[in-house]
Amino acid sequence: MEIKVIKNILDACEGQAQQIRDHLKEKHVLMVNLIGSPGSGKTTLLEKTLATLKGRFSIAVIEGDVATDKDAVRLQKYDIPIALINTDGACHLEPITIRKALDEFDLDRTDIIFVENVGNLVCPAEFDIGENCKIAISSATEGHDKPEKYPLLFNECRLVVLNKIDLIQFTDFDKDYYISSVKKLNGRVPVLEVSCRAEQGLEGWIDWLADSVSEVKKS
Numbered sequence: 001m002e003i004k005v006i007k008n009i010l011d012a013c014e015g016q017a018q019q020i021r022d023h024l025k026e027k028h029v030l031m032v033n034l035i036g037s038p039g040s041g042k043t044t045l046l047e048k049t050l051a052t053l054k055g056r057f058s059i060a061v062i063e064g065d066v067a068t069d070k071d072a073v074r075l076q077k078y079d080i081p082i083a084l085i086n087t088d089g090a091c092h093l094e095p096i097t098i099r100k101a102l103d104e105f106d107l108d109r110t111d112i113i114f115v116e117n118v119g120n121l122v123c124p125a126e127f128d129i130g131e132n133c134k135i136a137i138s139s140a141t142e143g144h145d146k147p148e149k150y151p152l153l154f155n156e157c158r159l160v161v162l163n164k165i166d167l168i169q170f171t172d173f174d175k176d177y178y179i180s181s182v183k184k185l186n187g188r189v190p191v192l193e194v195s196c197r198a199e200q201g202l203e204g205w206i207d208w209l210a211d212s213v214s215e216v217k218k219s
């Protein structure tokens with residue numbers, strides 16, 4: 001009985017996610033779902049991205065936060081539309097709230113929507129929110145075993161950003177092991193090595209975004 005209820009919820013979410021995806025396609029908007037552990041650097045990556053891309057693209061952000069507005073406040077200085085979703089304890093975002101957040105934006109004048117999902121490697125990977133793609137944000141301080149331990153995200157994502165490479169020298173992080181684990185799960189996924197702190201490797205991320213926007217505009 002309980003299993004049936006859970007499946008119904010997931011089915012309902014899938015239907016809503018597909019509606020969102022169709023709507024964004026019609027409007028030629030790229031929506032990327034940033035997923036990673038708490039503290040992996042999702043908001044910092046957004047800060048660096050907004051500083052670089054603001055003016056070049058019209059950007060909006062959906063901030064998923066369990067209880068606070070801290071990340072949304074950090075992004076306020078970029079003067080872009082931000083919708084904050086407080087999940088009140090839930091560990092992931094769902095399409096029903098994403099739909100409400102999208103109502104806050106002028107989609108005819110938006111190129112990219114970044115969704116910062118709740119810091120978690122499990123549930124956000126399971127829930128389709130109607131995004132174009134999921135991006136896995138890892139960091140060198142989390143350990144190189146994370147792809148094997150949390151395979152769904154690394155299996156589903158279109159891009160992996162390995163952040164905090166400036167700290168690798170202080171850890172036992174085995175980069176070759178990490179990359180080969182990712183490739184075993186998802187053979188063709190690119191892995192970008194970056195340091196948001198040292199502003200290293202971010203050009204690859206910016207180029208990837210620009211190419212993705214072009215694809216969405218053509219489709």
Ligand SMILES: Nc1nc2c(ncn2[C@@H]2O[C@H](COP(=O)(O)OP(=O)(O)OP(=O)(O)O)[C@@H](O)[C@H]2O)c(=O)[nH]1
Pocket residue numbers: 036037038039040041042043044045071118119120163164165166167194195196197198
């Ligand atoms: N050394 C170093 N620190 C970083 C880097 N990127 C982010 N940080 C730091 O890591 C901490 C967490 O970064 P956030 O961007 O807040 O992480 P988050 O993934 O948004 O965290 P949640 O929203 O809580 O899930 C902050 O103190 C950042 O300054 C990096 O490349 N190198």
Ligand SMILES: [Mg+2]
Pocket residue numbers: 042043044071116
């Ligand atoms: Mg954050």
